[in-house]
Amino acid sequence: MKSRLEQVRSDTSAVLKGRTELLKPLAGTHLVITGGTGFLGTWLLELISALNDDHQFNTRVTVYSRSTPDFVRRHPHLGFRKEFRFLEGDIRFLTELPHEANYIIHAAALTDRRLFASTPTAVGEVNSVGTIRLLRAASLLEDLRNLLLVSSGLIYGPQSLTMERINENYSSGFPCDNANAIYAESKRLSEAFAASFVSETKIPLVIARPFAFVGPYQSLELPWAVTDFIRDSLAGRPIKIMGDGSTVRSLMYASDFAYWTLAALVRGQARHAYNIGSPEPVDLLSLARMITHHFSPPPDILTKVGRSGHETTRLVPCVDKACRELGVQLTVPLAEAIQKTINWHRTPEVS
């Protein structure tokens, strides 16, 4: 059985196979990733490692994060690479960026839904103040080629149930005056700040709006449907669905997420936003079955666990723009994504 590391390496080779030419502008440059030790950040570092090891890209990376020592301990194969530098710090207090930075991926944000509930103010502050600090520092750089702001598919507001997929021009109103709104609002605000900075300084900037993802390195403690389902299945517990299972989402595999992100960074058109995610819809009940299918005996699936009247919602992106303009495709279909993720979690961690 392949080790976790080998599985991830195999995934990165697969997504890069025949597709490194598109990322060539990164070769020989200095990339800064804020929030670089999260789920996306870790996969970005894996891809860059592969690009450096197997394709002589010689891309240097500076990572800003608030959990650097922990990251280095858990992922020594990334933490000790000589071309990666890890800086500890809170994005709200960023003073300057490395003068030689050419590319920036701003992924530093508080994204944990449990935090949204307990400390919404901190969420709002990190997401908005952090972005302003980053943009100000970026406008002092000598040779900035592109800045990718990682926003969120949630900025659109609730998706109408009759719309199959939402594209980058979609907008639906939602009330801003309750604490639940803070994540989406702070992400929208960071996009508005980005637009303002671009208007004043003309720095090259692209926006990515990610939807939902699954894959190795994603903490199963996060309160998403897919992580809950996998966690409960691994623990031999029944899967619990709040509503009737008709809520529709989509899930993109981590390697595609990271590749599309890099593609948006090097090929995204300035001042444009790109949805990143899978366009294949799946309802929660089907997702649950896809997961339990991998367990013997398959865990029970309990529906209507929440109070009655739990609403059905839908959130599925249209990614035609990314496919067309960035030259990317979905390489890992959902069933395979689920299988790989479960295999990885079943593989014991090497101490």
Added chain:
Amino acid sequence: MKNQRIIVTDPTLRDGSHACSHQISVEQIRRYATAAEAAGVDYLEVGHGNGLGASSLQIGLSLVPEREMLATARACLKQTGLSVHVMPGVATIKREIANAMEVGVDLFRVASHCTEADLTQRHISYVLNAGKEAWGVLMMTHMASKEILLEESKKMQSYGAQGIMLMDSAGAAVPDDVKQKIGLLAEKLEVPVGFHAHNNLGLSVANSLAALEVGARILDGTARGFGAGAGNAPLELVVAAMQRLGYRCRADLYKVLDAGELAEELFAENLPVSNSITIVSGLAGVFSGFAKPVQRAAKQMGVDPRDVFVELGRRKVVGGQEDLILEVASELAARQKPVADGKPR
């Protein structure tokens, strides 16, 4: 669309200044302004090629002091408004704009490079507060996308600009570029949008008509195209084409034709031509007004003027940066010099 009257602005005595190295005389101004008034153009623009305050060693010294140029024209105009071109960074409020107001300028077209609209804020505000008309002008518009042009235009609109002009200062545009850019502005702006063409690629009239097609309400044209580089869209052709296509304007075609005949006589020595210099300039996307200074510098340094244009284009030089011509010409000359052993570098 076609029932709306098109405003015709005639910068013969301003853009034309470039064509004769800013040596327009009082006599030329008086005679042409009289003809322009008779022709019924909406505004006549007068002054140094780069506008108020631009008489300088950098861009060229005017033969006639600015105040006198404007006063001469003012005396000849009744229905036709007197307009000036104003570039912040060259013209100041206290000196040039205030003086021009005293002389009786009606319209101030406040211009910036196409990405620097915020430079025009104070100047536009000053003009409006004094009760005069102010338009915003974006220059070298081939250097920015339509989205950026819209964003910059909106800034000028928010300062109170009563019209927005896109100037194809390098004569680099083709009709489709114009349709995209003017089209977007005409759609999204509240104020009228206009277009100012240059003829470096022989497309000035076609570009002007393309602008009208997508909603431009203001067009610049100069008599016989008398203007920088390969000249502007010839006024007579623009007005004739508008008549053919059913666009209304205040100008009278025959009187416009007469003004053209007069211009042919008045500016005989510097009527625009299309030649290798102007064509390479247009392709390189360099400010049309650089044509004469490039030729002079290239001649003095013994280099090919076309090479100078290509290099200026590569460096993305903007209007007002005539000093870089000297640097580029010097550099090219230095590269050509053979080293001590007789071999070229």
Added chain:
Amino acid sequence: MQPTPEKMKVAILGTGNIGTDLLMKVLRSPWLDCRLFAGRNLSSPGMMKADQLGVPVSGKGIEGIVQRRAEFDLVFDATSAEDHKRHAVILAELGLLAVDLTPAKVGKICVPAVNLEECLEAKNVNMVSCGGQASIPLVFAIASANPDIEYIETVSSIASRSAGPATRINLDEYLATTENAMAVFARGGRTKAILNLNPAQPCVHMQTTVLAKIKEPDLEKTRTAVAAIVRKIQEYVPGYQLIVPPLIESNRLAVMVRVEGRGDYLPKYAGNLDIINCAAIAVAEAHARKHSPPMPVQNGGVPRP
């Protein structure tokens, strides 16, 4: 054993990009010791950087200076013209030397390569503008070699990104300040300043051209004078480079320089901001040297200035 020169204690007022870049230069200077970095926003990037570097900070602006007046001898003011007009009065009352980087024009115009010695007598010196620092030395050199200057002009081109909102809204004032300062050294010739912003990316470095209308220009003498003054400027602005030595073209004398910034905090393309900071440091260091004990001669060598 030689006594080490005592560093002059200075404070910086204004903690934006310019103040922060100035701080980096002060920290590098063997003659200056930054005792306070004062502004209005303790959480600004500049303040945080100063704090990280162990420099005392104050969020009380000029009040912070007043409270600790005995701790320093010289204050750099990188705030705004409006604010400096107030600060100048207070600093004068406190008996502190003021180096003004704003366009307030309260004090003596100071261009180190040209009039450093005289400026050491003044209690408040004004650094004019970026175009002024780049062009005035050339104006001075041209005037020294040619008695008959009718008219002299300076054109600066800077990267759009190095021109912040303050520069843009005060463009007219920038031009007037530069022209007036040039006139002081142009020996009666009329002056004009022009500023161009260029948005090209990668950002362009600052470039300044001085053009002059002179009846009978002495090109040789001008070349010598310009070369000498360029060397002088390079002592405090290493990135100041003569790119087109004086020449005559189309009846005008022309000379062109390019200024590459040091990249201390501001990017290298912002040579326009860097030159004014370097000039301010040069003045302060000159004050420091003036007040430090003379160095003993070693091994028959020349004492360090």
